[in-house]
Amino acid sequence: MRVDSYAFLPRSFRAMYAEPPRVAGHDEPVWAPFEKRLAEAKVALLSSAGLFVQGEQESFELDRERSEPGWGDPSWRAIPSATAQGELGMAHLHVNDTDTMADHEVSLPLRALDALVDEGIVGASAETHYSVMGYQATGLHDWQQSTGPEIAARLRREDVDALVLAPT
Amino acid sequence: MPVLARFVEASGVPTVTVTMMPDVADWLLVPRIVGVEFPFGHSFGPAGDPVVHRRVLETAVVVLAGATSFGTRVDIDHEWPTSRGEAYKSWQPAAPSPIVQMMLDQRGTRSASADGEDVGGVPEACDSPRGVGR
Numbered sequence: 222m223r224v225d226s227y228a229f230l231p232r233s234f235r236a237m238y239a240e241p242p243r244v245a246g247h248d249e250p251v252w253a254p255f256e257k258r259l260a261e262a263k264v265a266l267l268s269s270a271g272l273f274v275q276g277e278q279e280s281f282e283l284d285r286e287r288s289e290p291g292w293g294d295p296s297w298r299a300i301p302s303a304t305a306q307g308e309l310g311m312a313h314l315h316v317n318d319t320d321t322m323a324d325h326e327v328s329l330p331l332r333a334l335d336a337l338v339d340e341g342i343v344g345a346s347a348e349t350h351y352s353v354m355g356y357q358a359t360g361l362h363d364w365q366q367s368t369g370p371e372i373a374a375r376l377r378r379e380d381v382d383a384l385v386l387a388p389t
Numbered sequence: 390m391p392v393l394a395r396f397v398e399a400s401g402v403p404t405v406t407v408t409m410m411p412d413v414a415d416w417l418l419v420p421r422i423v424g425v426e427f428p429f430g431h432s433f434g435p436a437g438d439p440v441v442h443r444r445v446l447e448t449a450v451v452v453l454a455g456a457t458s459f460g461t462r463v464d465i466d467h468e469w470p471t472s473r474g475e476a477y478k479s480w481q482p483a484a485p486s487p488i489v490q491m492m493l494d495q496r497g498t499r500s501a502s503a504d505g506e507d508v509g510g511v512p513e514a515c516d517s518p519r520g521v522g523r
Contacts, residue, residue, distance in 0.1 A: 222466040224424035226412035229477055240416050244392050250459040251395050252420055255403040259454040269390050270430070290487035314486040316430035317479060324436035333433070333442045343450055353393070356486070361392050369396035376402050384397050385449050386406045387432035388390035388414075 244361055255383060257344075262382040265347035267372070269355030270321055270328040270389040271313035273298045281312040281354040293356035295363030297372060300350040302331060315356050316389055328389060347381045355389050391417035405453040407432050407445060411462055421456045423449045424464035428480040435470060 227235045255262075271281045271294075281294040300309070309325050311318040321328045329350060337343040351372055357364060376384060391414055394404045398420050408414045409432070411424030425445060427434060434441030445465060452463050469476050485493060 222464060224411050224426045224464040226410040228426050229428045238413055243417060247392055247395055250418055251398045252459045253398050253401050253403045255454050259450060287487050290491045314482060317482050320431060320436040326442045327431050327433055327436050330433045330442045330446045333446045337447060355390055364392055369393055373397050373400035383403045383453050386390060386394050386404055388408050389430055
């Protein structure tokens, strides 16, 4: 079975997504081999749902996007692995947040990852997981200059072996 | 998001991307891809369905650890439990995003569902459409 990538887009929007322009410098394969046993590996999650820890972190900036529709907040949030259901907020103007707020696992499956660790399938859940807000300005300058390097540095600092990304 | 996956991969940390648009991820040279035919905003499945969340995540880590070459893609054969129209409506935000509102204002476009029928919502563009970065 092959997934229909445009199943949930209106027909008039499909042309905007099919074969979009590649960002400068991202036109060659990149590959980091996975060399550990999965049962010994520490895994982190990254969601683009615009998640943040309520009461501890600022929401992603939405007012500026409302006044500048071509701009999206390029910052990121560190989500502790022990974050419980109900502790996350979601700031993303392009998707309905009802289901992720009702069940964070829809976008950031921390408990599912814990279960894989408990069963010995994955070695460990990273201390920190991540969220960005997926709607970004053309060129992705800030993601390339700050968000990407900062997340990569933190992954290395916490000895994370692999990252599961989930675009919203 | 493909840019972040590629950036982290280039830094030496292997990645896998769980996406509703695997064709687009493939085109944008994402190293490892798990495709799901779920409405946007539901990367790991429906709310309250831990079996599906677990299945998607376990597939992702198996692909992560087992893929032997760039461009590996595995699509998950799981049908969304509601009709296409209901699923479409389930991911639409309560109000159109600023960029979509601007486009609608410019085009004078009516809203349309995934099958071309008006479902009373607004055709939203998740993450970023063409011309705006991902």
